[in-house]
Amino acid sequence: MENYMQDAFLPLRDVVFKTLRQAILTGELKPGERLMEIHLANKLGVSRTPIREAIRQLELEGLVIMVPRKGAQVASITEKSLTDVLEVRLALEKLAVELACKRINYDQKEMLKEKMLEFEQLAGTDDASLIARADVAFHDAIFDSTGNMRLGQMVNNLAEQMYRYRFEYIKDKSGHEKLVLEHRQIYDAIIKGDIEEATKQISVHIKNQEASIINQIRSEKGN
Amino acid sequence: MENYMQDAFLPLRDVVFKTLRQAILTGELKPGERLMEIHLANKLGVSRTPIREAIRQLELEGLVIMVPRKGAQVASITEKSLTDVLEVRLALEKLAVELACKRINYDQKEMLKEKMLEFEQLAGTDDASLIARADVAFHDAIFDSTGNMRLGQMVNNLAEQMYRYRFEYIKDKSGHEKLVLEHRQIYDAIIKGDIEEATKQISVHIKNQEASIINQIRSEKGN
DNA sequence: GGATTGTATATTGTGTACAATATACAAAGA
């Protein structure tokens, strides 16, 4: 939460925004927790103004909810809201692989292969944080291949909202082998330009994630 | 741009947000135009703070772009950005009618019928503003029937970004007959639960809009 | 005892002053 100086030079609101988002996604700030401006301002060593502007942005991203005259709190994820988001996300991920099949060029194929192999390498290790990043990189390579920036942006935003859970998902090493296989199958289908197969495989991939995350939510509720 | 008092009681930032968004969508604020805080503050009779917070929100909605230390300007729509958005929107609209086919209940069917008939009524008149609103209401009825609020929210946000053009589209009375027919076909398909037909018809509907809007953009550029 | 009202406190909402920076334009030098 400290050392926001790492990217000094860009406006404080953006630094604060990134800092708070990170804190929410990693679970440092928990669902339902209140975001009090003065407190955050003191903690981050800035005034209330950039804090407020950062909160406005988090609100639009769906990570916090504002109650007028009461302030902001970290959005809590219900099973219903999660399935709603995943329903949309699945449709967009399918669109992404379909477009990738149609439009991917040579360089992008190389990049996709590279990211897939990097993921395979890391999947054997213990660093969940690195693995998560490699997973994002693989998916980003797909979005790049669609030629539609907006699409990638939207899916990333949706994916972000369940980032906290996906991290747990990746920590479970027993699933790594399956993940590697899924990536490989998605990759193969895109390279072959086989839209039907690619959309089928991405669906499997997303639905496995969904099942895992819902399990987590249910077990949390049981606490 | 004036009389923001209509919804006094909610925070000024939200009033300003709505006011500015409306101004952008109706074309009162034109693409590329700079949003200068002091100027807007004077014009709307508030201080810079709520203006700034409203601009932060508009930025996240994609209606304005921020340049650090230079300020905000109304986002301009290129043909490429438009087709990107429509590509995503089409996928989501298809998902919406598919889910509607599966989940619509009796009350929602009645509502959908009502909205369709209202649109047919108004399509004979001259009030483009009313017609546009009826069109939105029809589509909203579809989103309601999906049981997925998030989906409707996202599509509306995408649709909003081309609102300015759609208004021109609706002003062209020669297309009204076609619009009424398209709505009728979408409605019939949803009531029958015919997913294939519904997605086909919604695709036609969106692609007609796309063609019309692209025509407008090209003719504007020719000026 | 329970409900209600009043009051203190905490927190957000708004306005405003000052700092930092970018831009335009003029002046000076080659």
Next chain:
DNA sequence: TCTTTGTATATTGTACACAATATACAATCC
């Protein structure tokens, strides 16, 4: 004349002060 540099001005970035409001808790009344 062209380039460069300096300076004035406009504009955003940040901090802070005050106003408005919600919340909790105590005091009072029935």
